[in-house]
Amino acid sequence: MIVSLIVAADRNNGIGIANRIPWRLAADLKRFRELTLGHHLIIGRRTFDSIGRPLPGRRMIVLTRRKDAHFDECQTAGSLSEALLIAREAGETEAFIGGGADIYRLALPLADRLYLTRVDSTNPADTFFPFWDSSEWVEAAQSVHPADERNEFEMTFHLYERRPHPEHEG
Numbered sequence: 664m665i666v667s668l669i670v671a672a673d674r675n676n677g678i679g680i681a682n683r684i685p686w687r688l689a690a691d692l693k694r695f696r697e698l699t700l701g702h703h704l705i706i707g708r709r710t711f712d713s714i715g716r717p718l719p720g721r722r723m724i725v726l727t728r729r730k731d732a733h734f735d736e737c738q739t740a741g742s743l744s745e746a747l748l749i750a751r752e753a754g755e756t757e758a759f760i761g762g763g764a765d766i767y768r769l770a771l772p773l774a775d776r777l778y779l780t781r782v783d784s785t786n787p788a789d790t791f792f793p794f795w796d797s798s799e800w801v802e803a804a805q806s807v808h809p810a811d812e813r814n815e816f817e818m819t820f821h822l823y824e825r826r827p828h829p830e831h832e833g
C-alpha cells in the first residue's frame with residue numbers, strides 16, 4: 664500500500680490559521696477531490712472539526728486520543744499505525760494523509776509520495792507543514808495553475824516520490 668501525504672502550503676509552509684485553510688483555491692480543492700476519491704483519507708481530529716463533515720466518496724479515518732470519540736460516517740484510530748492497518752486490511756492501494764500538522768509530522772517518515780500544492784503567497788498562519796528533507800525526494804511531476812477569479816493565488820502542483828535508498832538501488 665502506498666502512503667501519500669497531500670497538502671497545500673504557502674511560501675512559508677503555512678497551512679492553516681484558526682483551524683481553517685488560509686485561502687480559497689478551487690483548483691486545489693478539485694485536485695484534492697480527484698486524487699482522494701475512492702481512497703482512505705486519514706486526518707487529525709482538529710482537521711475533521713475544521714471540515715465539519717465526512718467527505719463523500721472517501722473512507723475517512725480520524726486520529727484521536729479520545730477513546731469514546733465518534734465522528735459521523737468515519738472510523739477512528741488511536742494511532743497512525745492503527746489507521747494504516749485499517750486501510751491495509753480493507754485492501755487499500757493508496758492511503759492519503761490529509762493533515763493537519765500533527766498528522767503530517769507523524770506520517771512524513773513513512774510516506775512514499777508527497778502531493779504538495781505550493782501556494783505562491785505568504786499568509787497569516789498558526790499551523791505549518793513540518794520540515795522535510797528535499798534530498799530524500801525526487802520530483803515526479805509539476806504543473807502550474809494561475810490565479811483567477813476562483814483561485815486567489817497562483818499555485819504549483821508538485822508530486823514528489825521518495826528517493827530509493829541507495830542500498831535498495833540495482
Ligand SMILES: NC(=O)c1ccc[n+]([C@@H]2O[C@H](COP(=O)([O-])OP(=O)(O)OC[C@H]3O[C@@H](n4cnc5c(N)ncnc54)[C@H](OP(=O)(O)O)[C@@H]3O)[C@@H](O)[C@H]2O)c1
Nearest residue numbers: 670671679682683684707708709710727728762763764765
Ligand atoms: N493546507 C492544508 O493542506 C491543510 C490540510 C489539513 C489541515 N490543515 C489545517 O491544519 C490545521 C489543523 O492542524 P493541527 O495540526 O492543528 O491538527 P490535526 O493534526 O488536524 O489534529 C490534531 C489532533 O489529532 C489527534 N492526534 C494527534 N496526534 C495523535 C496521535 N499520535 N495519536 C492519536 N491521535 C493524535 C489529536 O486529537 P484529540 O485532541 O481528539 O486527541 C490532536 O488534537 C487547521 O488550520 C487546518 O485547516 C491544512
